[in-house]
Each structure stands twice: as structure tokens, then as C-alpha cells.
Amino acid sequence: MISWSYDWLSEFERQLKPELNLPPILPKSVELSQVRNTYSDEREYYNTYFKLLLFESWFKLYEAWKNNQRCVFQGKISDYEQKNEFNKYLIECFVPSTHIETLPKESCIVLVTFKSLGNSAIKMLGYVTKSMNRQFAATHDGEHEAYKALGVTENTGIYKFKITIYTAFKVDDINDRELISFQHLLNVRKILQQNDALMNLSKSTLSDAVLSPITSPNKFSASIPKEGMDYVTVMDQVCKRVTDQVPLLAMVHAEFSLTWERMTAVSYLIKKLQEKQPDAKVIICSKSENSLSDIAMYLKQHNPVYINTDRISDLRKYSLAKLTDKNKSIFRNTETDEAKVERMARNHVLATSDVILVLLLGLENDDCSVMKLVKEFNIACCILDEAHMCNEPESIIPLTYGIKKYVLLGNKNLLCNVSPYTITYDYNRSLLNRASL
Secondary structure, three states: OOOOOHHHHHHHHHOOOHHHOOOOOOOOOOOOOOOOOOOOOHHHHHHHHHHHHHHHHHHHHHHHHHOOOOOOEEEEEEEEEEEOOEEEEEEEEEEEHHHHHHOOOOOEEEEEEEEEOOOOEEEEEEEEEEEEEEEOOHHHHOOOHHHHHHOOOOOOOEEEEEEEEEEOOOOOOEOOOOOEEEEEEEEOHHHHHHHHHHHOHHHOOOHHHHHOOOOOOOEEEEEEOOHHHOOHHHHHHHHHHHOOOOOEEEEEEEOOOOHHHHHHHHHHHHHHHHHHOOOOEEEEEEOOHHHHHHHHHHOHHHOOEEOOOOOOHHHHOOEHHHHHHHHHHHOOOOOOOHHHHHHHHHHHHHHOOOEEEEEHHHHHHOOOOHHHHHHHOOEEEEEEEOHHHOOHHHHOHHHHHOOOEEEEEEOOOOOOOOOHHHHOOOOOOOHHHHHOO
């Protein structure tokens, strides 16, 4: 992405129908492929979805650039290193505390503007690999050029910020005496996570079922009737397949639009699983923290624990960190080492929980590794709630963490939101939709 030219963004905006004349993200000889129902191998699957993911990323970047209202920061290059095909810059700047949240963090694409020796502006995209900040120290920072550029008379609430940015293009005539500017455009952590899922699908025991769900013996499909909410028969069938000794990709079509309706069926499934396996746990994933908050409320009888960093206040009381702190007193009577107390309390919370809640596009930053949970506990299955809202690369993320029993729950007739251009290649079809045929 950082090899894309900045000029493409402005040229794209000037077109009357930009979707008809896309920038040269891929070589002209490479064509996009239509999403199909089955794939012969992982390479065909990856090549189809990687190219669509790349173009979808372009549209996200373009929209972020077009609608960008974020602050532009000025900084000084304090170090430079050429690394293989990339250029590494360490930049120092100063910002008021009110702007800390708008600073670009790791995994962000930024727009960087250098000044040339001829005093012209050179703009390019960069990728942030590291960032850190500390409070302003007058003794060390008072004469820093970037600090002086702020033009503040009061240094209270000022922070020094260091950011490492990689660019794909080397600029020989940068005037390193001049400050450079940079601004946040797009956090691509979720995009990279989807690409990792595509690349690692072959390691999953369910890869064949994903490639060719129509003929796979590990695929199971069922529909919960809308009238009467008769979910018992379907969930009994799912329970039977989950407790079998073979991998499972289950598509459960449910037209329920309300979370409590779906979670009523899920709660029944959990109870049936625990009748057969008392220590069974279920991982529930969703794209939205708000949805997970609703799920936690409706499944509170199953002691849910949320293992990502909590940002939604309603989820905080279910967070692993919060519950760990709450349970430390149980172990302080027998253990004085605080690190051991925290570890024991943490394990206790996880051991006594029936439901583990995970933000789908945040698995790799968990307080607790999902892969580790799969290895340490009896994870009966992983459920992706509202699976129709997830495109294919998003849908397969849990498979990269060793999930062997995967249940997609949602309305197979609904399509997910993607850009207008990739819709023409059916990129808005979820795995639930494709595998339910």
C-alpha cells in the first residue's frame, strides 16, 4: 500500500466515475476474479480474495483521505536508515495532550510531506511501525525545533512524540533542516489481519470445507424457522455435530434481527453441549463491541468474559482484566506473590466462564491469546454471530487460531457492506452465504 502514489488519490477524486478508471494497484496483466462457490486449491482462493481485499483497501484509503479532518503534525527527522526496499525515518514532534488520541499509532498509513532542497513539497504514503510518547521536559526539549514550531507559551500538557515511519520511495534531495508534516489516514491492522487469515488458511483443518463447502463432508447447514422460533431441533443437530470427533463448518441460517432471539438459541446450545461435556466452553466472535455487549447481557448466566481491551463501558464489567482484579482476593490468603495471585485469578476467571467473547477484528491483540485458550481449555466450538456482516477474509480469521468446530450464525440472504467496485465481483458475499448454497 505504501508503494501507491499519492497522486493517484487526487486523480481519482477528479474523475466523474472513478470506479471505471482505477489506479494501477495491480499490473495490467492481472485481472480481478469473480467470487465463486468452490475453489480448486488455496492458491486460487487466495489470489481471488487477496486482489479484492487490495482494491477494497484502496477504497478505504481513498475515503479516509477524502474525508480526513485529522490534525497535521510537524516533526523533525532525528534518524534515517535505508532497509532493503524501504526507508526508515524516526521523527520527533511535540503535541498538546488534547491531540494525543489523534496521533497515528502502529499499523497506520500516514501521509508524509517532505521539503526538498528546492523547497518543493514531496508527498508520499508511509507506514507506522512504532510510536511512543512522554511528557515534555524543558531541560531536554526546550530548544527542539519541533517544539518551537508549536508556538506555545505554556508547556503544561505538552508531550514529546516519537514515531517510526517506513516509506517505499527514497528521496535524495530531502531538506532535513526543514520540519516534515504527517497526518493519520487509515489504520490497516484489520486489513493485514484479513490478509494473514487468507495466507494461513491452508493450516486449518477446515480449509477444504472453506474451499469447497458444497461437497465437503465437514459442512453442515440448517435453518431456524422464523415462525415460532423453533430453534431446539436445529441446535440439537448442531450439538450432535459439534461433539463428533471430526472438524465442522456449520451454517445456521436465522432471520432473527434481534440479538436476544439469536442468543436464546445459543444459550440452549451451550446447555446441551455442557450436558455432554461439563467443561465445554464456547467462543463467540462479533465485528462490533456493541453487539458483544448485548451478547454478554443476554448470556450473563454463562459467566461471559471479554478478552480484548475493553473500550465500551457496558463491556468493562465482563472484561478479563476487570474480573481478574475482582477475583484476586480469593487467592491472597494463600499466596503473597502478587504476580502469582494475578495469574491464579486470571486462570480462575477463564476456568469458570462458559462463554469467551472476542472482537473478531482484534484477535491478535488479545489480553489472552485465542490460540492459547484453544490449547488449554475444552473449546467446544467458535460461533461467529451476525456472520452475514463479514466478508470472506473476515469470516475465516478464527480458523487461523486452531478452531476446529466453527458455527456461522446469521441471515444467509443478507450481504455485507463493501465498496461499489468490489460488489461487481460479489465481494459482498459472506462465507455464510457462499457455503449455504
